[in-house]
Amino acid sequence: xxxxxxxSPSTFYPLAGKxxxxxxxxxxxxxxxxxxxGLFRAPVDFQQGEVYRIIFIHVxxxxxxxxxxxxxxxxGVMALTFNTRLSSMMMxxxxxxxxxxTVLALWTGALWGKPTWGxxxxxxxxxxxxxxxxxxxxxxxxxxxxIDDKKRADKAGAxxxxxxxxNVPIIYFSVKWWNTLHQGYSVATSGSSMDPSMRMPxxxxxxxxxxxxxxxxxWRVRAIILxxxxxxxxxxxxxxxxxxxxxxxxx
Amino acid sequence: xxxxxxxxxRVENLTLSRGGRxxxxxxxxxxxxxxxxxxxxxxxxxKTSLLRxxxxxxxxxxxxxxxxxxxxxxxxxxxxxxxLYLGHANALKDDLTAIENLADALSFDGVNVTQARQVDxxxxxxxxxxxHLVARRLSQGQxxxxxxxxxxxxxxxxxxxxxxxxALDAEGVALFIRIIDEHLLAGGMACIATHLSMQxxxxxxxxxxxxxxxxxxxxxxxxxxxxxxxxxxxxxxAARVTHVxxxxxxxxxx
Amino acid sequence: MNSLANTTPEMLVISPENGVLLAFRRxxxxxMRSRGEIIQALVFFVIVVSLFPLAVGAESALLKxxxxxxxxxxxxxxxxxxxxxxxxxxxxxxxxxxxxxxxYPMATIAAGKMLAHWFTTGLPLALVAPVLGVxxxxxxxxxxxxxxxxxxxxxxxxxxxxxxxxxxLGVRGGSILMALLVLPLYIPVLIFGAGxxxxxxxxxxxxxxxxxxxxxxxxxxxxxxxxxxxAVKISLD
Amino acid sequence: xxxxxxxSMGERAFYVWGSFGAFALLIIGEVVLLRTRQKKVRxxxxx
Numbered sequence: 001x002x003x004x005x006x007x008s009p010s011t012f013y014p015l016a017g018k019x020x021x022x023x024x025x026x027x028x029x030x031x032x033x034x035x036x037x038g039l040f041r042a043p044v045d046f047q048q049g050e051v052y053r054i055i056f057i058h059v060x061x062x063x064x065x066x067x068x069x070x071x072x073x074x075x076g077v078m079a080l081t082f083n084t085r086l087s088s089m090m091m092x093x094x095x096x097x098x099x100x101x102t103v104l105a106l107w108t109g110a111l112w113g114k115p116t117w118g119x120x121x122x123x124x125x126x127x128x129x130x131x132x133x134x135x136x137x138x139x140x141x142x143x144x145x146x147i148d149d150k151k152r153a154d155k156a157g158a159x160x161x162x163x164x165x166x167n168v169p170i171i172y173f174s175v176k177w178w179n180t181l182h183q184g185y186s187v188a189t190s191g192s193s194m195d196p197s198m199r200m201p202x203x204x205x206x207x208x209x210x211x212x213x214x215x216x217x218x219w220r221v222r223a224i225i226l227x228x229x230x231x232x233x234x235x236x237x238x239x240x241x242x243x244x245x246x247x248x249x250x251x
Numbered sequence: 252x253x254x255x256x257x258x259x260x261r262v263e264n265l266t267l268s269r270g271g272r273x274x275x276x277x278x279x280x281x282x283x284x285x286x287x288x289x290x291x292x293x294x295x296x297x298k299t300s301l302l303r304x305x306x307x308x309x310x311x312x313x314x315x316x317x318x319x320x321x322x323x324x325x326x327x328x329x330x331x332x333x334x335l336y337l338g339h340a341n342a343l344k345d346d347l348t349a350i351e352n353l354a355d356a357l358s359f360d361g362v363n364v365t366q367a368r369q370v371d372x373x374x375x376x377x378x379x380x381x382x383h384l385v386a387r388r389l390s391q392g393q394x395x396x397x398x399x400x401x402x403x404x405x406x407x408x409x410x411x412x413x414x415x416x417x418a419l420d421a422e423g424v425a426l427f428i429r430i431i432d433e434h435l436l437a438g439g440m441a442c443i444a445t446h447l448s449m450q451x452x453x454x455x456x457x458x459x460x461x462x463x464x465x466x467x468x469x470x471x472x473x474x475x476x477x478x479x480x481x482x483x484x485x486x487x488x489a490a491r492v493t494h495v496x497x498x499x500x501x502x503x504x505x
Numbered sequence: 506m507n508s509l510a511n512t513t514p515e516m517l518v519i520s521p522e523n524g525v526l527l528a529f530r531r532x533x534x535x536x537m538r539s540r541g542e543i544i545q546a547l548v549f550f551v552i553v554v555s556l557f558p559l560a561v562g563a564e565s566a567l568l569k570x571x572x573x574x575x576x577x578x579x580x581x582x583x584x585x586x587x588x589x590x591x592x593x594x595x596x597x598x599x600x601x602x603x604x605x606x607x608x609y610p611m612a613t614i615a616a617g618k619m620l621a622h623w624f625t626t627g628l629p630l631a632l633v634a635p636v637l638g639v640x641x642x643x644x645x646x647x648x649x650x651x652x653x654x655x656x657x658x659x660x661x662x663x664x665x666x667x668x669x670x671x672x673x674l675g676v677r678g679g680s681i682l683m684a685l686l687v688l689p690l691y692i693p694v695l696i697f698g699a700g701x702x703x704x705x706x707x708x709x710x711x712x713x714x715x716x717x718x719x720x721x722x723x724x725x726x727x728x729x730x731x732x733x734x735x736a737v738k739i740s741l742d
Numbered sequence: 743x744x745x746x747x748x749x750s751m752g753e754r755a756f757y758v759w760g761s762f763g764a765f766a767l768l769i770i771g772e773v774v775l776l777r778t779r780q781k782k783v784r785x786x787x788x789x
Contacts, residue, residue, distance in 0.1 A: 174693035340599025
């Protein structure tokens with residue numbers, strides 16, 4: 001089928017190489033604009049003063065952490081149903097970035113919690129769920145590294161992320177239930193009631209993170225494709241024709 | 252009889268690579284009713300993987316398997332219904348006795364066999380006095396014989412056997428030859444992966460996985476020309492003889 | 506000697522419930538043959554629970570407050586320890602391949618094996634838990650809620666655990682890896698299970714918790730056999 | 743625009759710059775790691 005023309009690694013490799021830099025440039029620009037707006041333009045919050053600016057990276061990071069996991073689950077469904085190797089490679093490419101965003105969300109959440117509630121870790125519902133999401137990422141990465149046969153690792157990883165993604169809403173719901181049962185803290189990101197000049201930087205930063213994640217995932221999937229297709233014919237003549245421009249010309 | 256219309260198994264351009272290393276590429280062959288195909292090849296040449304593919308356990312990278320001329324995905328239920336796969340492992344539970352293991356295996360095969368016939372089968376394979384012995388205390392050869400008893404009773408048309416005679420003594424091997432001859436005579440089919448020579452009397456062909464060359468068995472007297480012939484059974488059953496070089500070329504083209 | 510080979514055998518009825526029943530009876534019989542393992546899991550559960558008073562002191566008010574969490578975490582760990590038993594020995598001796606070759610769908614066989622695993626681990630835990638509850642000073646109604654929550658929760662633990670066990674078959678370092686995969690998914694069951702007991706202690710309505718556990722049981726019963734079957738097929742490939 | 747007031751972030755400098763610093767560190771770290779991985783693979787392909 002034509003749609004699978006791009007699903008074969010050999011045709012996707014150059015395509016990814018071409019579009020990844022564009023996303024990187026967009027990410028850098030949006031990131032710069034977002035940081036500028038967030039740090040310089042956004043007004044001081046009457047309650048939390050300057051420290052609230054942390055949400056300009058905390059909230060996008062938390063959203064990205066969740067979004068990337070769900071995108072991985074979508075690729076997982078494709079990997080298991082259409083048996084395309086590329087979708088499981090995309091999963092493997094996205095996972096480290098998703099885990100990074102989760103760590104970033106937890107780190108910035110803790111640093112924001114200390115001045116606001118006096119403790120780095122307040123067992124707040126969203127933060128606890130993000131911590132469990134990090135466990136899911138680590139579980140996936142551990143599983144695919146523990147299985148040697150790539151074909152099995154791909155499918156096992158896909159199944160795990162699909163099962164995990166079914167559980168993510170359940171986890172978020174149960175943690176919220178557990179949190180209201182014990183104490184009522186909650187991260188005060190009342191998104192809607194925020195002053196527009198505060199919401200704008202956050203949106204810009206979110207799109208910056210999207211562009212960044214796409215660029216990094218495409219670059220990493222290129223590395224994964226090369227690692228897996230080392231012996232393939234198309235890889236060999238790929239480098240005979242055009243020596244890589246990054247490092248010195250190879251004999 | 253095993254089945255009304257004689258079943259046949261045909262395989263076309265089967266490709267499998269393990270850990271980045273291609274085991275075989277665009278492999279094609281057929282097994283007709285009443286015939287045994289013996290898989291030859293060095294260790295790690297993919298004999299077991301090919302058997303497991305025919306058994307519907309392993310998925311091929313490419314290629315189709317035709318059972319009774321209807322194509323089925325390589326790891327499909329239809330294949331599993333008609334095949335009995337005996338791997339290296341004896342597939343016995345150490346805590347169960349010989350008769351319990353046999354009964355369990357047959358019930359999971361979906362076959363209703365009376366206790367009496369199970370005891371007869373165990374007697375036939377020389378385990379009558381040990382049927383209530385826990386499998387842990389049986390020797391490798393005796394465990395293999397439980398597998399033979401299961402073969403006899405399962406009534407599956409296609410037998411996929413991985414080194415069936417290892418750990419069997421001379422008398423055991425003779426017993427195995429008798430059982431498989433009966434099976435083939437009755438119209439059954441078998442695919443046997445082994446490096447030992449098989450004195451099967453029924454028509455037998457050998458497929459060498461190292462060079463992907465299908466050699467006619469001695470009975471068929473087809474002289475093997477110097478270049479080696481890969482006989483790919485056409486749809487109408489007439490053997491289309493294609494030169495091995497052509498196959499190798501096609502393989503590189505993909 | 507009549508040759509047994511060519512009499513076509515008569516086929517059994519290949520229906521899902523037969524598959525589940527067959528697999529359950531097989532695994533249950535195997536578990537009974539090594540009864541020691543069942544007792545060991547129970548003893549582990551009792552030991553882990555009795556560690557806590559030694560750790561936090563025997564002051565009854567405190568013990569009563571932590572009782573639900575302690576009992577539930579210990580039950581969860583006991584189930585986790587026995588998960589490899591579902592598939593690992595069958596994978597090792599080659600019987601899992603034969604089960605996969607069976608005309609009974611793998612999902613039914615997996616369901617039967619999960620049921621047998623629950624029957625030999627989860628159920629005994631639920632029955633022993635009240636004795637430990639007394640040790641922690643829980644009232645009779647609370648003991649009833651502990652048993653109810655464990656009866657509803659431990660099957661879900663077996664189902665989710667079976668997916669983890671099947672995925673990590675034959676993988677080096679498999680048991681720790683399996684725990685890593687399975688524990689995050691156990692958290693909702695832990696929250697609602699322990700939450701039910703805590704709610705009953707606080708005298709508030711615990712029916713919601715139990716019904717959510719029941720919902721989890723239903724979702725698990727419908728979805729997990731297919732997930733486990735897929736995981737087994739992947740591991741056997 | 744007086745810079746040291748900006749950098750003090752209402753005496754919350756540690757928390758704000760700790761967060762933004764981690765943000766920059768993780769992003770740049772990931773890109774650098776990715777670069778080395780690609781270089782390593784390219785060498786392996788060419789040999």
